[in-house]
Amino acid sequence: MSVYTCVEQYQLEEFLNNYELGNLISYQGINSGIENTNYFVTTSSGKFVLTLFENLSNKELPYFLELMAYLAEHNIPSAHPVSDINGSYLRQLNGKPAALVQRLAGNTDVDVPTVAQCQALGEFLGNLHFVSPNFHLHRNNERGPHWWKVTAERVLPHMPANDAKLLQKELNFQHKYQNLSLPRGVIHADLFRDNALFAGDKLCGVIDFYYACNDVLIYDIAVMINDWCSLPNGDLDAKRVQAVLKSYYKTRPFTKVEYKVWPIMLRAAALRFWLSRLQDLHFPRPGEITHIKDPVVFQHILQAHIKAGEKRIALLHW
Numbered sequence: 001m002s003v004y005t006c007v008e009q010y011q012l013e014e015f016l017n018n019y020e021l022g023n024l025i026s027y028q029g030i031n032s033g034i035e036n037t038n039y040f041v042t043t044s045s046g047k048f049v050l051t052l053f054e055n056l057s058n059k060e061l062p063y064f065l066e067l068m069a070y071l072a073e074h075n076i077p078s079a080h081p082v083s084d085i086n087g088s089y090l091r092q093l094n095g096k097p098a099a100l101v102q103r104l105a106g107n108t109d110v111d112v113p114t115v116a117q118c119q120a121l122g123e124f125l126g127n128l129h130f131v132s133p134n135f136h137l138h139r140n141n142e143r144g145p146h147w148w149k150v151t152a153e154r155v156l157p158h159m160p161a162n163d164a165k166l167l168q169k170e171l172n173f174q175h176k177y178q179n180l181s182l183p184r185g186v187i188h189a190d191l192f193r194d195n196a197l198f199a200g201d202k203l204c205g206v207i208d209f210y211y212a213c214n215d216v217l218i219y220d221i222a223v224m225i226n227d228w229c230s231l232p233n234g235d236l237d238a239k240r241v242q243a244v245l246k247s248y249y250k251t252r253p254f255t256k257v258e259y260k261v262w263p264i265m266l267r268a269a270a271l272r273f274w275l276s277r278l279q280d281l282h283f284p285r286p287g288e289i290t291h292i293k294d295p296v297v298f299q300h301i302l303q304a305h306i307k308a309g310e311k312r313i314a315l316l317h318w
Contacts, residue, residue, distance in 0.1 A: 003029040003030070003031065003037050003038070004036075004037045004052075004054050004285060004286070005052045005054065005094050005095075006094075007027075007037075007039065007052070007094055009024070011093065011094055012039075012050070016041075016043065018084045018086075019084050019085065020045075021044075021082070021100075022044030023043060024041070024043055025042045025043055026041075026042045027042070027050070028040045030049075035055065035210065036051050036052060036054050036056075036210065037051070037054060037096070038050065038051050038052075040103065041103075046102075048100045048103050049079065049101050049102075049207075050098065050099075050100055051098065051100075051210075052093055052096040052097070052098045053096060053097045053098070053099075054096065054285075057097070058090065058097050060139075062137070063137045063138075063212075064209050064210050064212060065081045065090060065099055066089075066135075066136075066137055067135060067209055068080060068081055070131075070135050071131070071132075071209075075127075076128055076131060077104075077203060077204065077205040077206060078205055078206050078207070078209065079101040079102045079103070079104050079205060080102050081100070082099075082100040082101060101207075104197050104204050105197065105205075106197030106198050106202070106204030106205065107197060107199075108193060108194045108197060108198075110196070110198060113193065113229070115240055115243045116201035116243075117198055117228070118229060118240040118241075118247075119247045120198075120201065120202070120203040120247070121196060121203065121224060121244060122221075122244035122245060122246065122247030123247045123248070124203060125188070125191070125221055125224060125244075125248055126248040126249070126251030126252050127251055128186070128188065128220075129185055129186075129187070129217050129220070129251070130252060132187075133186075138214050139212070139213045139214060140213060140214065140215075141213040141215040142211075143189070143211065143272055143276070145174065145175070145178050147275075148171060148174070148272065149171065151275045151276070152167055152168070152171055152275060154282070155167075155275065155278040155279055155282055158278075158282045163299065166299070166302075166303070167274070167275075170267065170271050170302065173267070174264070174267070174268055177261065177268075180216075180257070182255075182261070183217050183218075183255060184214060184215060184216055184217060185214065185217055186213070186214055187212065187213060187214070187215050187217060187219065187220035188206065188209060188211070188220055188223075188224075189211040189212055189215065189223060190208060190210075190211040190223065191220070191224040191227075192223075192227045192228075193227055193228065194208075195207050195208045218254065218258050218261075218262065218265050219265050219268060219269060221244065221245075222262075222268065222269035223273075224244065225241055225244055226269050226273070226298070226301050228240065228244070229241045230304075233300065233304065234301040234302075234303060234304035234305075235308070236312070236315060238315055241315045245316060254316065259316060262312055262316060263308070263309060263310060263312040263313060266305045270301045270302035270305055271302060273298045274299050274302055277292075277294065277297075277298060278295045
């Protein structure tokens, strides 16, 4: 959520004329995240987040906005989009598709996650995966194996030899497991610390559903655990992992096949975000406020998973 497209005050005021939200009081660019332009917007009727979509098209966006509305209406803590005077969630601003959503309470300044916070996110994912099969729209994962391959081809020439060897080896390993028959549904696919709002240990809501898609459910858990439960050396904190899974299992226990492939999913999730951060590092996009995250973090997480191997399955039990 960086600022790539600047919005002037008069442009925002004209935009807000299409909503019943009162007068503009203030707005401020948000510098966390990397994909879209975001602003905090305060009007005389409340607080909102304005998103200008830098890559997603008008055709793609209904999936995400309708999903957010669906989840909020099914008591999943997420930000409900705001409809304009014509009942639409989506408009144009400064040449980009744009939407307003409710600004939730809490903040994303979690440095070292607590066991209680991880437990809350396990419950969130369990509930998300329980209600999402009834969502009426479908979207493939645009950051799946094909994207891994294409992105690797771009970044490999820019990498040190040993790192490039590790990346190519992991791509070859993951290729063997791309056709597994696993439970699928709508997943968040990007549940990092900067996408969950907490007030202490209370989860106020999850934001940024713009990578959401239909894919393997346990991949979603692996993405979350890699960020929330990893130690500085890339290894996993067993107590935090087990807090996530114990809470998640109350709604949806793993199948036997999911138990077996759990170490593979952890590696797949680490690979995906290593690649995205490598791409952002070597091919940055210009912006007024940008935030590029360190790819080495996920390289170390991947290496820790490879080293641990089947020991990761032991974390599924307590």
